Amino acid sequence: MLTSNGYVLDESPERLGHIRETPEHERHDREALWHRLRSQGYLLLRDQLPRAEVLAFRDFYFTALAGTGLLQEGTAPAEGIASRGPVDLASYRKILFSEIVPSPEYQALCSSPSVGGWFRWFLDGEVHLHKRKILRHTRPGERGVGTATQAHYDLVYLREGTDRVLSMWIPLGDCPTSLGGLAYLEGTHHAVMAEEAAGTLRRPAASMTADLPSLADEYGARWLVTDFQVGDVMVHSAHLIHAALDNVDDRGRMRLSTDIRYQRLTDPIDWRWQEHWHDRDGL
Template sequence: MLTSNGYVLDDSPSRLARLEPTPMEERDDRDALWARLRRDGYLYLTGHLDPAEVLDFRRYYFQSLTPTGLVAEGSDPVEGIAADGDLDRGSYRRILFDDVVPGAEYQALCAAPRVADWFAWLLEDEVHLHKRKIIRHTKPGERGIGTATQAHYDLVYLREGSDRVLSMWIPLGDIPLERGGLAYLEGSHHRVMAQEAAGTLRRPAASMTADLPGLADEYDSRWLVTDYTAGDVMVHSAHIVHAGLDNVDAGGRMRLSTDIRYQRATEPIDWRWQEHWHDQDGL
Protein backbone atom coordinates (compact mmCIF):
# COMPACT_ATOMS: atom_id res chain seq x y z
CA MET A 1 0.00 0.00 0.00
CA LEU A 2 1.48 3.32 -1.10
CA THR A 3 0.51 6.58 0.58
CA SER A 4 1.31 10.26 0.20
CA ASN A 5 0.52 12.62 3.07
CA GLY A 6 -1.73 9.88 4.36
CA TYR A 7 -3.77 9.48 1.17
CA VAL A 8 -3.78 5.88 -0.07
CA LEU A 9 -2.97 5.58 -3.76
CA ASP A 10 -5.35 3.55 -5.91
CA ASP A 11 -3.28 0.54 -7.01
CA SER A 12 -5.55 -0.49 -9.90
CA PRO A 13 -3.80 -0.77 -13.31
CA SER A 14 -5.60 2.35 -14.52
CA ARG A 15 -4.21 4.46 -11.68
CA LEU A 16 -0.76 3.06 -10.82
CA ALA A 17 2.15 1.83 -12.94
CA ARG A 18 5.94 1.74 -13.11
CA LEU A 19 8.20 4.42 -14.53
CA GLU A 20 9.83 3.41 -17.80
CA PRO A 21 13.65 3.55 -17.70
CA THR A 22 15.32 5.17 -20.67
CA PRO A 23 16.80 2.30 -22.73
CA MET A 24 20.59 2.15 -22.85
CA GLU A 25 20.53 2.24 -26.65
CA GLU A 26 18.98 5.73 -26.50
CA ARG A 27 21.36 7.20 -23.92
CA ASP A 28 23.78 8.62 -26.51
CA ASP A 29 21.08 9.59 -29.01
CA ARG A 30 20.13 13.21 -28.33
CA ASP A 31 17.18 13.18 -30.73
CA ALA A 32 15.77 10.02 -29.14
CA LEU A 33 16.07 11.55 -25.69
CA TRP A 34 14.26 14.71 -26.73
CA ALA A 35 11.51 12.67 -28.39
CA ARG A 36 11.10 10.67 -25.19
CA LEU A 37 11.18 13.80 -23.01
CA ARG A 38 8.51 15.51 -25.14
CA ARG A 39 6.34 12.39 -25.14
CA ASP A 40 6.71 11.32 -21.50
CA GLY A 41 7.81 14.52 -19.74
CA TYR A 42 10.67 12.70 -18.03
CA LEU A 43 13.86 10.69 -18.55
CA TYR A 44 14.50 7.94 -16.00
CA LEU A 45 18.25 7.43 -16.25
CA THR A 46 19.23 4.40 -14.21
CA GLY A 47 22.88 4.20 -13.14
CA HIS A 48 23.65 7.63 -14.54
CA LEU A 49 25.90 8.65 -11.63
CA ASP A 50 28.64 6.78 -9.79
CA PRO A 51 26.85 5.18 -6.81
CA ALA A 52 29.98 5.53 -4.66
CA GLU A 53 30.03 9.30 -5.16
CA VAL A 54 26.32 9.54 -4.33
CA LEU A 55 26.80 7.51 -1.14
CA ASP A 56 29.85 9.57 -0.19
CA PHE A 57 27.63 12.66 -0.20
CA ARG A 58 24.91 10.85 1.73
CA ARG A 59 27.47 10.01 4.38
CA TYR A 60 28.72 13.61 4.45
CA TYR A 61 25.17 14.99 4.83
CA PHE A 62 24.12 12.82 7.74
CA GLN A 63 27.54 13.01 9.39
CA SER A 64 27.35 16.81 9.26
CA LEU A 65 23.92 16.76 10.93
CA THR A 66 24.68 14.10 13.53
CA PRO A 67 25.32 16.73 16.27
CA THR A 68 21.71 17.93 15.89
CA GLY A 69 20.25 14.64 17.10
CA LEU A 70 18.97 13.70 13.65
CA VAL A 71 20.86 10.41 13.28
CA ALA A 72 20.62 7.40 15.60
CA GLU A 73 23.55 7.34 18.01
CA GLY A 74 26.22 4.79 17.11
CA SER A 75 24.85 4.15 13.60
CA ASP A 76 26.79 4.55 10.36
CA PRO A 77 25.81 7.97 8.93
CA VAL A 78 25.55 6.58 5.40
CA GLU A 79 22.63 4.43 6.58
CA GLY A 80 20.71 7.57 7.58
CA ILE A 81 18.89 5.88 10.45
CA ALA A 82 16.70 8.40 12.22
CA ALA A 83 17.14 9.01 15.95
CA ASP A 84 14.17 8.70 18.28
CA GLY A 85 14.91 11.79 20.35
CA ASP A 86 14.21 15.48 19.82
CA LEU A 87 15.99 17.42 17.13
CA ASP A 88 18.01 20.52 18.02
CA ARG A 89 16.29 22.63 15.41
CA GLY A 90 18.48 25.69 15.84
CA SER A 91 21.64 23.68 15.30
CA TYR A 92 20.03 21.80 12.43
CA ARG A 93 19.08 24.98 10.58
CA ARG A 94 22.53 26.52 11.13
CA ILE A 95 24.43 23.48 9.83
CA LEU A 96 22.09 22.88 6.90
CA PHE A 97 21.82 26.44 5.61
CA ASP A 98 25.24 27.81 6.62
CA ASP A 99 27.43 24.77 5.95
CA VAL A 100 25.82 22.04 3.82
CA VAL A 101 23.75 23.99 1.27
CA PRO A 102 26.47 26.53 0.30
CA GLY A 103 29.28 24.00 0.79
CA ALA A 104 31.81 22.76 -1.75
CA GLU A 105 30.67 19.14 -1.36
CA TYR A 106 27.12 19.91 -2.43
CA GLN A 107 28.24 22.09 -5.34
CA ALA A 108 30.61 19.37 -6.53
CA LEU A 109 27.76 16.86 -6.60
CA CYS A 110 25.38 19.17 -8.48
CA ALA A 111 27.99 20.30 -11.03
CA ALA A 112 29.72 16.94 -11.53
CA PRO A 113 30.65 16.12 -15.16
CA ARG A 114 27.88 13.51 -15.40
CA VAL A 115 25.47 16.30 -14.52
CA ALA A 116 26.76 19.62 -15.92
CA ASP A 117 28.47 18.20 -19.01
CA TRP A 118 25.50 15.96 -19.69
CA PHE A 119 23.10 18.93 -19.66
CA ALA A 120 25.45 20.90 -21.93
CA TRP A 121 25.44 17.97 -24.35
CA LEU A 122 21.65 17.56 -24.23
CA LEU A 123 20.92 21.28 -24.59
CA GLU A 124 23.72 21.90 -27.11
CA ASP A 125 24.58 25.18 -25.43
CA GLU A 126 26.35 26.75 -22.50
CA VAL A 127 24.26 25.87 -19.46
CA HIS A 128 23.33 27.53 -16.20
CA LEU A 129 22.82 25.71 -12.90
CA HIS A 130 20.38 27.54 -10.66
CA LYS A 131 22.08 28.47 -7.41
CA ARG A 132 18.93 27.64 -5.45
CA LYS A 133 19.28 23.88 -5.05
CA ILE A 134 17.04 21.98 -2.65
CA ILE A 135 18.08 19.04 -0.50
CA ARG A 136 15.63 17.24 1.78
CA HIS A 137 15.40 14.23 4.04
CA THR A 138 12.23 12.52 5.24
CA LYS A 139 12.09 10.42 8.40
CA PRO A 140 10.03 7.22 8.47
CA GLY A 141 6.63 7.61 10.05
CA GLU A 142 6.36 11.37 9.62
CA ARG A 143 2.74 12.28 9.03
CA GLY A 144 0.65 15.32 8.18
CA ILE A 145 -0.07 17.35 5.07
CA GLY A 146 3.18 18.71 3.68
CA THR A 147 5.42 15.98 5.09
CA ALA A 148 5.66 14.46 1.62
CA THR A 149 6.00 16.83 -1.31
CA GLN A 150 2.50 17.63 -2.55
CA ALA A 151 1.49 17.38 -6.21
CA HIS A 152 2.87 20.27 -8.25
CA TYR A 153 4.71 21.14 -11.43
CA ASP A 154 7.90 23.18 -11.27
CA LEU A 155 7.01 26.06 -13.57
CA VAL A 156 4.67 27.65 -11.01
CA TYR A 157 7.80 28.45 -8.96
CA LEU A 158 9.92 29.56 -11.94
CA ARG A 159 7.77 32.06 -13.81
CA GLU A 160 10.39 34.84 -13.98
CA GLY A 161 12.57 32.93 -16.44
CA SER A 162 12.47 30.42 -19.27
CA ASP A 163 9.74 27.76 -19.26
CA ARG A 164 12.28 25.33 -20.70
CA VAL A 165 14.11 24.72 -17.44
CA LEU A 166 14.90 21.06 -16.83
CA SER A 167 14.94 19.60 -13.34
CA MET A 168 17.12 16.73 -12.17
CA TRP A 169 15.96 14.83 -9.10
CA ILE A 170 18.77 12.81 -7.56
CA PRO A 171 18.08 10.06 -5.01
CA LEU A 172 20.92 10.29 -2.51
CA GLY A 173 21.00 6.61 -1.68
CA ASP A 174 18.57 3.82 -2.47
CA ILE A 175 14.93 4.89 -2.31
CA PRO A 176 12.70 1.82 -2.67
CA LEU A 177 8.96 2.43 -2.72
CA GLU A 178 8.62 2.15 1.05
CA ARG A 179 11.19 4.94 1.55
CA GLY A 180 9.07 7.49 -0.28
CA GLY A 181 10.46 8.41 -3.71
CA LEU A 182 8.94 10.66 -6.36
CA ALA A 183 5.81 9.71 -8.28
CA TYR A 184 4.93 11.24 -11.66
CA LEU A 185 1.43 11.73 -13.06
CA GLU A 186 1.57 10.10 -16.47
CA GLY A 187 1.10 12.46 -19.40
CA SER A 188 0.17 15.39 -17.17
CA HIS A 189 2.64 17.73 -18.89
CA HIS A 190 0.52 17.77 -22.06
CA ARG A 191 -2.53 19.04 -20.20
CA VAL A 192 -0.49 21.49 -18.13
CA MET A 193 1.22 22.91 -21.23
CA ALA A 194 -2.14 23.42 -22.93
CA GLN A 195 -3.57 25.17 -19.88
CA GLU A 196 -0.45 27.29 -19.50
CA ALA A 197 -0.71 28.34 -23.14
CA ALA A 198 -4.36 29.26 -22.56
CA GLY A 199 -3.41 31.26 -19.47
CA THR A 200 -5.79 29.36 -17.21
CA LEU A 201 -3.11 28.27 -14.70
CA ARG A 202 -1.47 31.63 -14.06
CA ARG A 203 -1.84 32.01 -10.32
CA PRO A 204 0.46 32.45 -7.30
CA ALA A 205 2.96 29.64 -6.80
CA ALA A 206 1.34 26.79 -4.89
CA SER A 207 1.11 23.03 -4.80
CA MET A 208 -1.94 21.60 -6.51
CA THR A 209 -3.09 19.15 -3.84
CA ALA A 210 -2.02 16.51 -1.34
CA ASP A 211 -4.79 14.24 -2.62
CA LEU A 212 -2.90 12.16 -5.17
CA PRO A 213 -5.66 9.59 -5.81
CA GLY A 214 -8.17 12.39 -6.40
CA LEU A 215 -5.82 14.11 -8.84
CA ALA A 216 -5.30 10.87 -10.76
CA ASP A 217 -9.08 10.59 -11.11
CA GLU A 218 -9.32 14.21 -12.25
CA TYR A 219 -6.66 13.64 -14.93
CA ASP A 220 -7.86 10.09 -15.65
CA SER A 221 -4.23 9.07 -15.41
CA ARG A 222 -1.77 6.87 -13.54
CA TRP A 223 0.84 7.68 -10.93
CA LEU A 224 4.18 6.26 -12.08
CA VAL A 225 6.52 4.95 -9.39
CA THR A 226 9.65 2.84 -9.05
CA ASP A 227 12.37 1.60 -6.71
CA TYR A 228 15.24 4.07 -7.14
CA THR A 229 18.82 3.07 -6.46
CA ALA A 230 21.90 5.18 -5.76
CA GLY A 231 23.18 6.45 -9.11
CA ASP A 232 19.75 6.83 -10.71
CA VAL A 233 18.47 10.27 -11.71
CA MET A 234 15.18 11.65 -12.99
CA VAL A 235 15.23 14.49 -15.52
CA HIS A 236 11.84 16.10 -16.02
CA SER A 237 10.19 19.03 -17.69
CA ALA A 238 8.87 22.04 -15.80
CA HIS A 239 5.32 21.01 -16.72
CA ILE A 240 4.93 17.43 -15.50
CA VAL A 241 3.03 16.92 -12.25
CA HIS A 242 4.92 15.00 -9.57
CA ALA A 243 4.77 14.39 -5.83
CA GLY A 244 6.47 12.51 -3.00
CA LEU A 245 5.39 9.30 -1.33
CA ASP A 246 5.40 8.72 2.43
CA ASN A 247 8.45 7.10 4.01
CA VAL A 248 7.38 3.95 5.84
CA ASP A 249 10.78 2.24 5.92
CA ALA A 250 10.69 -0.39 8.67
CA GLY A 251 14.42 -0.06 9.29
CA GLY A 252 14.22 3.61 10.22
CA ARG A 253 16.20 4.82 7.21
CA MET A 254 15.66 8.36 6.04
CA ARG A 255 14.98 9.23 2.45
CA LEU A 256 17.48 11.82 1.16
CA SER A 257 17.30 13.52 -2.22
CA THR A 258 18.10 16.74 -4.01
CA ASP A 259 16.47 18.55 -6.90
CA ILE A 260 18.46 20.89 -9.09
CA ARG A 261 17.71 22.84 -12.25
CA TYR A 262 19.63 23.49 -15.45
CA GLN A 263 18.78 25.57 -18.50
CA ARG A 264 20.44 27.20 -21.47
CA ALA A 265 22.46 30.19 -20.26
CA THR A 266 21.22 32.15 -23.28
CA GLU A 267 17.58 32.01 -22.14
CA PRO A 268 15.90 34.18 -19.46
CA ILE A 269 16.89 33.14 -15.93
CA ASP A 270 14.58 33.50 -12.93
CA TRP A 271 16.50 35.91 -10.71
CA ARG A 272 14.80 34.57 -7.56
CA TRP A 273 16.64 31.27 -7.97
CA GLN A 274 20.11 32.82 -7.92
CA GLU A 275 20.64 32.66 -4.15
CA HIS A 276 21.22 29.59 -2.02
CA TRP A 277 18.11 27.75 -0.90
CA HIS A 278 16.72 28.65 2.51
CA ASP A 279 13.37 27.63 3.97
CA GLN A 280 12.58 31.32 4.54
CA ASP A 281 13.34 32.45 0.98
CA GLY A 282 9.68 32.77 0.03
CA LEU A 283 9.74 30.15 -2.69
Protein backbone atom coordinates in the same frame (compact mmCIF):
# COMPACT_ATOMS: atom_id res chain seq x y z
CA MET B 1 0.20 0.11 0.22
CA LEU B 2 1.49 3.42 -1.17
CA THR B 3 0.56 6.67 0.54
CA SER B 4 1.36 10.36 0.18
CA ASN B 5 0.56 12.82 2.95
CA GLY B 6 -1.55 10.06 4.45
CA TYR B 7 -3.72 9.57 1.34
CA VAL B 8 -3.76 5.98 0.06
CA LEU B 9 -3.05 5.72 -3.65
CA ASP B 10 -5.45 3.80 -5.86
CA GLU B 11 -3.38 0.85 -7.09
CA SER B 12 -5.73 -0.21 -9.87
CA PRO B 13 -4.12 -0.47 -13.33
CA GLU B 14 -5.97 2.69 -14.38
CA ARG B 15 -4.43 4.78 -11.61
CA LEU B 16 -0.99 3.31 -10.89
CA GLY B 17 1.87 2.37 -13.19
CA HIS B 18 5.64 2.21 -13.44
CA ILE B 19 8.12 4.87 -14.51
CA ARG B 20 9.72 3.78 -17.77
CA GLU B 21 13.47 3.39 -17.89
CA THR B 22 15.34 5.06 -20.72
CA PRO B 23 16.67 2.24 -22.93
CA GLU B 24 20.42 1.90 -23.10
CA HIS B 25 20.46 2.34 -26.89
CA GLU B 26 18.98 5.85 -26.46
CA ARG B 27 21.35 7.07 -23.76
CA HIS B 28 23.80 8.63 -26.24
CA ASP B 29 21.20 9.62 -28.85
CA ARG B 30 20.23 13.22 -28.14
CA GLU B 31 17.38 13.27 -30.66
CA ALA B 32 15.86 10.09 -29.20
CA LEU B 33 16.12 11.48 -25.68
CA TRP B 34 14.40 14.71 -26.67
CA HIS B 35 11.63 12.73 -28.34
CA ARG B 36 11.17 10.68 -25.17
CA LEU B 37 11.24 13.73 -22.91
CA ARG B 38 8.66 15.58 -24.99
CA SER B 39 6.46 12.49 -25.19
CA GLN B 40 6.45 11.31 -21.59
CA GLY B 41 7.70 14.41 -19.75
CA TYR B 42 10.62 12.70 -17.99
CA LEU B 43 13.76 10.64 -18.40
CA LEU B 44 14.72 7.94 -15.92
CA LEU B 45 18.48 7.53 -16.29
CA ARG B 46 19.72 4.50 -14.39
CA ASP B 47 23.32 4.57 -13.08
CA GLN B 48 23.86 8.11 -14.37
CA LEU B 49 26.07 9.11 -11.42
CA PRO B 50 29.02 7.15 -10.05
CA ARG B 51 27.84 5.29 -6.97
CA ALA B 52 30.91 6.32 -4.96
CA GLU B 53 30.27 10.04 -5.54
CA VAL B 54 26.67 9.81 -4.36
CA LEU B 55 27.51 7.79 -1.28
CA ALA B 56 30.39 10.12 -0.39
CA PHE B 57 28.04 13.08 -0.38
CA ARG B 58 25.44 11.14 1.60
CA ASP B 59 28.09 10.45 4.25
CA PHE B 60 29.13 14.14 4.22
CA TYR B 61 25.53 15.27 4.75
CA PHE B 62 24.63 12.99 7.62
CA THR B 63 28.04 13.29 9.29
CA ALA B 64 27.66 17.07 9.35
CA LEU B 65 24.30 16.70 11.11
CA ALA B 66 25.30 13.90 13.48
CA GLY B 67 25.46 16.22 16.51
CA THR B 68 21.91 17.49 16.15
CA GLY B 69 20.14 14.37 17.40
CA LEU B 70 18.94 13.53 13.89
CA LEU B 71 20.64 10.11 13.76
CA GLN B 72 20.21 7.00 15.86
CA GLU B 73 23.13 6.69 18.25
CA GLY B 74 25.56 3.89 17.44
CA THR B 75 24.77 3.84 13.71
CA ALA B 76 27.02 4.96 10.86
CA PRO B 77 25.97 8.39 9.51
CA ALA B 78 25.81 7.16 5.92
CA GLU B 79 23.11 4.67 6.92
CA GLY B 80 20.78 7.59 7.64
CA ILE B 81 18.94 5.86 10.49
CA ALA B 82 16.63 8.34 12.18
CA SER B 83 16.73 8.79 15.92
CA ARG B 84 13.60 8.33 17.98
CA GLY B 85 14.39 11.33 20.15
CA PRO B 86 14.16 15.09 19.68
CA VAL B 87 16.25 16.97 17.13
CA ASP B 88 17.99 20.24 17.94
CA LEU B 89 16.27 22.19 15.17
CA ALA B 90 18.29 25.36 15.69
CA SER B 91 21.57 23.50 15.22
CA TYR B 92 20.14 21.50 12.33
CA ARG B 93 19.05 24.61 10.44
CA LYS B 94 22.34 26.40 11.07
CA ILE B 95 24.41 23.48 9.78
CA LEU B 96 22.13 22.80 6.81
CA PHE B 97 21.85 26.34 5.50
CA SER B 98 25.23 27.75 6.57
CA GLU B 99 27.50 24.77 6.00
CA ILE B 100 25.97 22.05 3.80
CA VAL B 101 23.99 23.98 1.19
CA PRO B 102 26.83 26.41 0.28
CA SER B 103 29.52 23.73 0.58
CA PRO B 104 31.97 22.91 -2.22
CA GLU B 105 30.98 19.25 -1.77
CA TYR B 106 27.37 20.01 -2.73
CA GLN B 107 28.39 22.21 -5.65
CA ALA B 108 30.78 19.52 -6.90
CA LEU B 109 28.03 16.89 -6.89
CA CYS B 110 25.57 19.11 -8.77
CA SER B 111 28.07 20.26 -11.39
CA SER B 112 29.97 17.00 -11.88
CA PRO B 113 30.60 15.60 -15.37
CA SER B 114 27.71 13.18 -14.91
CA VAL B 115 25.35 16.07 -14.17
CA GLY B 116 26.61 19.38 -15.53
CA GLY B 117 28.49 17.71 -18.35
CA TRP B 118 25.42 15.71 -19.28
CA PHE B 119 23.25 18.86 -19.43
CA ARG B 120 25.82 20.64 -21.61
CA TRP B 121 25.65 17.70 -24.01
CA PHE B 122 21.87 17.33 -23.86
CA LEU B 123 21.13 21.07 -24.22
CA ASP B 124 23.86 21.37 -26.85
CA GLY B 125 25.52 24.51 -25.51
CA GLU B 126 26.54 26.47 -22.44
CA VAL B 127 24.25 25.86 -19.48
CA HIS B 128 23.26 27.53 -16.24
CA LEU B 129 22.81 25.69 -12.94
CA HIS B 130 20.44 27.56 -10.66
CA LYS B 131 22.19 28.43 -7.41
CA ARG B 132 19.04 27.58 -5.46
CA LYS B 133 19.48 23.81 -5.07
CA ILE B 134 17.26 21.94 -2.62
CA LEU B 135 18.24 19.13 -0.25
CA ARG B 136 15.55 17.12 1.54
CA HIS B 137 15.49 14.28 3.99
CA THR B 138 12.29 12.65 5.21
CA ARG B 139 12.03 10.62 8.37
CA PRO B 140 10.07 7.37 8.45
CA GLY B 141 6.64 7.48 10.04
CA GLU B 142 5.91 11.12 9.19
CA ARG B 143 2.41 11.10 7.73
CA GLY B 144 -0.37 13.59 7.20
CA VAL B 145 -0.74 16.70 5.06
CA GLY B 146 2.50 18.65 4.80
CA THR B 147 4.90 15.80 5.56
CA ALA B 148 5.56 14.82 1.93
CA THR B 149 5.94 17.09 -1.08
CA GLN B 150 2.45 17.76 -2.42
CA ALA B 151 1.44 17.57 -6.07
CA HIS B 152 2.81 20.43 -8.15
CA TYR B 153 4.69 21.27 -11.33
CA ASP B 154 7.91 23.24 -11.18
CA LEU B 155 7.09 26.12 -13.50
CA VAL B 156 4.86 27.75 -10.90
CA TYR B 157 8.01 28.43 -8.87
CA LEU B 158 10.03 29.74 -11.84
CA ARG B 159 7.78 32.34 -13.46
CA GLU B 160 10.53 34.90 -14.00
CA GLY B 161 12.60 32.74 -16.35
CA THR B 162 12.28 30.37 -19.27
CA ASP B 163 9.67 27.61 -19.29
CA ARG B 164 12.32 25.36 -20.83
CA VAL B 165 14.16 24.86 -17.56
CA LEU B 166 14.74 21.19 -16.70
CA SER B 167 14.75 19.66 -13.24
CA MET B 168 16.92 16.79 -12.10
CA TRP B 169 15.93 14.81 -9.01
CA ILE B 170 18.76 12.79 -7.49
CA PRO B 171 18.09 10.18 -4.79
CA LEU B 172 21.11 10.27 -2.51
CA GLY B 173 20.93 6.63 -1.54
CA ASP B 174 18.81 3.65 -2.53
CA CYS B 175 15.18 4.75 -2.55
CA PRO B 176 12.50 2.06 -2.92
CA THR B 177 8.90 3.26 -2.93
CA SER B 178 8.66 2.50 0.80
CA LEU B 179 11.30 5.17 1.45
CA GLY B 180 9.23 7.91 -0.17
CA GLY B 181 10.51 8.51 -3.71
CA LEU B 182 8.90 10.70 -6.34
CA ALA B 183 5.72 9.82 -8.23
CA TYR B 184 4.76 11.38 -11.58
CA LEU B 185 1.23 11.89 -12.89
CA GLU B 186 1.47 10.34 -16.33
CA GLY B 187 1.23 12.65 -19.34
CA THR B 188 0.08 15.68 -17.39
CA HIS B 189 2.72 17.95 -18.92
CA HIS B 190 0.63 18.00 -22.09
CA ALA B 191 -2.50 19.12 -20.23
CA VAL B 192 -0.61 21.65 -18.13
CA MET B 193 1.10 23.20 -21.17
CA ALA B 194 -2.29 23.52 -22.89
CA GLU B 195 -3.85 25.07 -19.80
CA GLU B 196 -0.90 27.44 -19.39
CA ALA B 197 -1.20 28.56 -23.02
CA ALA B 198 -4.96 29.03 -22.79
CA GLY B 199 -4.86 30.71 -19.37
CA THR B 200 -7.48 28.29 -18.05
CA LEU B 201 -5.65 26.88 -15.05
CA ARG B 202 -8.04 26.74 -12.14
CA ARG B 203 -5.32 26.26 -9.54
CA PRO B 204 -2.22 28.27 -10.36
CA ALA B 205 -1.00 27.91 -6.77
CA ALA B 206 2.39 26.29 -6.25
CA SER B 207 1.01 23.28 -4.43
CA MET B 208 -2.01 21.82 -6.21
CA THR B 209 -3.16 19.32 -3.58
CA ALA B 210 -2.05 16.68 -1.11
CA ASP B 211 -4.86 14.41 -2.33
CA LEU B 212 -3.05 12.43 -5.03
CA PRO B 213 -5.89 9.93 -5.64
CA SER B 214 -8.39 12.69 -6.43
CA LEU B 215 -5.92 14.47 -8.70
CA ALA B 216 -5.39 11.25 -10.66
CA ASP B 217 -9.16 10.93 -11.09
CA GLU B 218 -9.41 14.55 -12.22
CA TYR B 219 -6.80 14.09 -14.95
CA GLY B 220 -7.80 10.52 -15.74
CA ALA B 221 -4.17 9.56 -15.32
CA ARG B 222 -1.90 7.12 -13.48
CA TRP B 223 0.66 7.91 -10.82
CA LEU B 224 3.95 6.38 -11.95
CA VAL B 225 6.43 5.02 -9.42
CA THR B 226 9.58 2.93 -9.27
CA ASP B 227 12.34 1.79 -6.93
CA PHE B 228 15.39 4.05 -7.31
CA GLN B 229 18.97 2.99 -6.67
CA VAL B 230 22.14 4.92 -5.93
CA GLY B 231 23.27 6.61 -9.15
CA ASP B 232 19.80 6.89 -10.73
CA VAL B 233 18.40 10.31 -11.66
CA MET B 234 15.13 11.69 -12.96
CA VAL B 235 15.11 14.55 -15.46
CA HIS B 236 11.68 16.08 -15.90
CA SER B 237 9.78 18.85 -17.62
CA ALA B 238 8.81 21.95 -15.67
CA HIS B 239 5.18 21.20 -16.64
CA LEU B 240 4.93 17.60 -15.39
CA ILE B 241 2.91 17.12 -12.18
CA HIS B 242 4.74 15.17 -9.52
CA ALA B 243 4.72 14.55 -5.77
CA ALA B 244 6.48 12.50 -3.10
CA LEU B 245 5.38 9.31 -1.41
CA ASP B 246 5.42 8.85 2.36
CA ASN B 247 8.46 7.27 3.98
CA VAL B 248 7.18 4.08 5.64
CA ASP B 249 10.52 2.30 5.87
CA ASP B 250 10.47 -0.29 8.66
CA ARG B 251 14.24 -0.07 9.21
CA GLY B 252 14.19 3.58 10.26
CA ARG B 253 16.05 4.90 7.22
CA MET B 254 15.66 8.48 6.07
CA ARG B 255 15.21 9.35 2.43
CA LEU B 256 17.79 11.87 1.26
CA SER B 257 17.53 13.58 -2.13
CA THR B 258 18.30 16.77 -3.98
CA ASP B 259 16.54 18.55 -6.81
CA ILE B 260 18.37 20.97 -9.06
CA ARG B 261 17.60 22.93 -12.21
CA TYR B 262 19.55 23.47 -15.42
CA GLN B 263 18.78 25.50 -18.52
CA ARG B 264 20.50 27.00 -21.53
CA LEU B 265 22.57 30.01 -20.56
CA THR B 266 21.05 32.01 -23.42
CA ASP B 267 17.46 31.59 -22.16
CA PRO B 268 15.88 34.00 -19.62
CA ILE B 269 16.97 33.17 -16.06
CA ASP B 270 14.74 33.54 -13.01
CA TRP B 271 16.79 35.97 -10.90
CA ARG B 272 15.05 34.83 -7.69
CA TRP B 273 16.77 31.42 -7.94
CA GLN B 274 20.30 32.80 -7.92
CA GLU B 275 20.82 32.65 -4.15
CA HIS B 276 21.44 29.58 -2.00
CA TRP B 277 18.30 27.75 -0.94
CA HIS B 278 16.78 28.56 2.42
CA ASP B 279 13.40 27.28 3.59
CA ARG B 280 12.38 30.82 4.43
CA ASP B 281 13.34 32.41 1.13
CA GLY B 282 9.71 32.75 0.09
CA LEU B 283 9.94 30.50 -2.97
